[in-house]
Amino acid sequence: MYEFFDQIIFKIGNVIIAVLTWLISLFATPPAWLPAVVWFVFKVVLIIATFPAIFAMTTWAERKILGRIQNRLGPNRVGPVGLFQPIADGIKTLTKEDIVPAIADKPIHTMAPVIAVVASFLVIAVLPIGRNMIGADLNIGVLFFFAAGSISEVSIFMAGWASRNKYSLLGGMRAIAQMVSYEIPFILSAVTVVMVVGSLSTSQIVSAQQLHLLVEDPEGLGDLLKRVVFHFYNNIGGWFVFQPWGFFGFVIFFTSSLAELNRSPFDLPEAESEIIAGHHTEYSGFKFALFALSEYISMIAVCGLASTLFLGGWNGPHLLPSWGWFFLKVFSLMFVMIWIRGTFPRLRADQLMGFAWKFLLPLSLINIFSAGLWYHIPSRAFGWLASALIMGGAYHFLSRGVVTRDIEKRIYRFA
Amino acid sequence: MDYVFYILAIWIVGSGLLAILQRNLVHCAVALIAFFAGIAGIFFSLHAEFLGAIQVVVYVGAIAVLILFAIMLTRHVTGEEEVSPFSRHAIWGWIASAAVLCVLLYSLDKQMFAISAEPSQITMLDIGNAMMQRYAVPFEVISLLLTAALVGAVVIALEEPRERK
Numbered sequence: 005m006y007e008f009f010d011q012i013i014f015k016i017g018n019v020i021i022a023v024l025t026w027l028i029s030l031f032a033t034p035p036a037w038l039p040a041v042v043w044f045v046f047k048v049v050l051i052i053a054t055f056p057a058i059f060a061m062t063t064w065a066e067r068k069i070l071g072r073i074q075n076r077l078g079p080n081r082v083g084p085v086g087l088f089q090p091i092a093d094g095i096k097t098l099t100k101e102d103i104v105p106a107i108a109d110k111p112i113h114t115m116a117p118v119i120a121v122v123a124s125f126l127v128i129a130v131l132p133i134g135r136n137m138i139g140a141d142l143n144i145g146v147l148f149f150f151a152a153g154s155i156s157e158v159s160i161f162m163a164g165w166a167s168r169n170k171y172s173l174l175g176g177m178r179a180i181a182q183m184v185s186y187e188i189p190f191i192l193s194a195v196t197v198v199m200v201v202g203s204l205s206t207s208q209i210v211s212a213q214q215l216h217l218l219v220e221d222p223e224g225l226g227d228l229l230k231r232v233v234f235h236f237y238n239n240i241g242g243w244f245v246f247q248p249w250g251f252f253g254f255v256i257f258f259t260s261s262l263a264e265l266n267r268s269p270f271d272l273p274e275a276e277s278e279i280i281a282g283h284h285t286e287y288s289g290f291k292f293a294l295f296a297l298s299e300y301i302s303m304i305a306v307c308g309l310a311s312t313l314f315l316g317g318w319n320g321p322h323l324l325p326s327w328g329w330f331f332l333k334v335f336s337l338m339f340v341m342i343w344i345r346g347t348f349p350r351l352r353a354d355q356l357m358g359f360a361w362k363f364l365l366p367l368s369l370i371n372i373f374s375a376g377l378w379y380h381i382p383s384r385a386f387g388w389l390a391s392a393l394i395m396g397g398a399y400h401f402l403s404r405g406v407v408t409r410d411i412e413k414r415i416y417r418f419a
Numbered sequence: 420m421d422y423v424f425y426i427l428a429i430w431i432v433g434s435g436l437l438a439i440l441q442r443n444l445v446h447c448a449v450a451l452i453a454f455f456a457g458i459a460g461i462f463f464s465l466h467a468e469f470l471g472a473i474q475v476v477v478y479v480g481a482i483a484v485l486i487l488f489a490i491m492l493t494r495h496v497t498g499e500e501e502v503s504p505f506s507r508h509a510i511w512g513w514i515a516s517a518a519v520l521c522v523l524l525y526s527l528d529k530q531m532f533a534i535s536a537e538p539s540q541i542t543m544l545d546i547g548n549a550m551m552q553r554y555a556v557p558f559e560v561i562s563l564l565l566t567a568a569l570v571g572a573v574v575i576a577l578e579e580p581r582e583r584k
Contacts, residue, residue, distance in 0.1 A: 147476070150476055150480075151480065158479060161487050162449065165491070180484060180488055184488075187480070
């Protein structure tokens with residue numbers, strides 16, 4: 005039963021191949037390349053169909069959750085609890101007039117959203133969504149992720165520049181300065197995992213987080229309990245987030261990914277109270293929707309990479325199929341992102357830069373060192389302790405260093 | 420495989436020509452990005468995925484963005500000012516590009532026909548070992564040089580702090 009749900013995509017693909025082979029064999033001999041091509045198309049269609057659907061539901065969930073946080077209802081007009089709101093939005097953006105400013109640089113203005121969407125979809129290809137479910141199992145998976153992700157910076161610049169609008173240009177400049185700064189801790193925090201696993205392949209990183217403790221005597225009731233405990237431990241205990249370097253790496257990765265995605269509290273590039281909407285001020289209709297699509301797809305992808313690197317990828321006890329675990333982790337991380345958006349105020353530009361260069365960058369460098377120490381100390385417990393001590397000390401002293409003035413205890417006077 | 424190469428070659432030559440022939444500075448930069456992407460495609464088609472990804476990370480993600488950022492910080496930000504390729508200042512550009520061309524031709528003459536047709540599989544492990552063992556010293560020297568350049572750039576760019584009363 006578990007096997008069936010775990011491998012369901014695999015089985016559907018095989019059924020499609022079987023049906024196609026049968027259909028062709030009625031007229032001619034099926035060519036040898038048929039299964040490979042069908043698999044290729046099937047994967048691409050699956051990614052292009054699934055992730056925009058998740059994007060649509062994410063916009064709804066985000067508005068609903070933000071509404072709950074801000075004590076209002078959120079969308080509730082279209083469909084039950086506003087569930088069809090994304091469809092209404094999609095139809096609205098499709099039928100809207102596409103307004104391009106008269107002085108805009110038209111080719112670049114048009115190309116920018118397309119490049120943004122392409123870059124965000126490329127990234128999905130290397131994420132292991134479930135057991136045997138990966139778009140392209142490259143041996144440089146993590147590097148490919150960062151390479152394709154860096155293209156989105158170019159698209160934001162193109163959008164900001166080609167609009168010929170001061171707000172757009174300011175937004176583009178802010179976005180690039182911020183993304184270039186936060187890209188360093190973003191990548192360095194992932195380096196720890198690559199170093200410990202010894203591979204850039206995402207599927208190998210996932211399998212490195214599985215433990216293989218065997219039960220010696222699998223009989224009797226006491227052993228059943230033992231087996232359950234061992235099963236849970238095997239599938240959860242190996243996640244890198246439980247190691248000190250992994251925990252800090254995860255937090256650094258998650259924080260800097262918020263800045264990479266231009267999400268609150270690092271949403272200066274589209275700060276609506278300062279520069280209208282940043283680089284997509286001059287976009288309307290479906291081009292604007294494409295930008296939104298690329299932002300949310302990148303958000304899903306970054307959460308997916310975070311769970312692949314630190315949260316064990318699709319590993320989990322066999323209560324859910326492997327892809328179920330993956331999406332559970334991704335949606336939990338996305339919920340935290342939305343939660344942060346509803347809770348934290350926006351940073352100032354100097355705070356943003358100071359945080360990246362004075363705090364996250366040294367912390368991620370020390371984290372690499374502590375991961376190396378953890379790896380080379382033979383005793384796991386001692387290594388864990390050493391790594392935790394280093395990271396704890398570094399966190400303590402670096403956070404003191406960022407504070408530029410003495411923080412006094414705020415005294416509230418009521419009336 | 421040959422088709423892939425020819426498509427990429429047309430793409431690279433086309434975007435390279437666009438990068439040098441256009442008048443608008445930002446259009447040139449965008450064409451240059453397309454050019455870098457094409458080179459990365461060549462690496463991928465030769466099964467040098469690591470180099471291809473590094474090509475995108477370094478050239479598209481860092482150098483092209485740096486160029487774009489530099490353009491944005493100048494007054495050429497609208498990209499409409501035209502610079503003649505035959506102006507007085509351009510002579511240094513001509514000299515530099517001629518020198519680069521000479522070096523490339525020289526190395527092409529040395530290398531081109533020594534390369535075997537079968538690309539050997541170079542793994543990341545080999546690259547890492549080469550960088551950390553055989554070429555460790557040159558690698559460190561280059562990084563020191565880059566750090567010195569960075570410090571120099573900061574010193575030049577940094578204004579003297581104004582006197583405060």
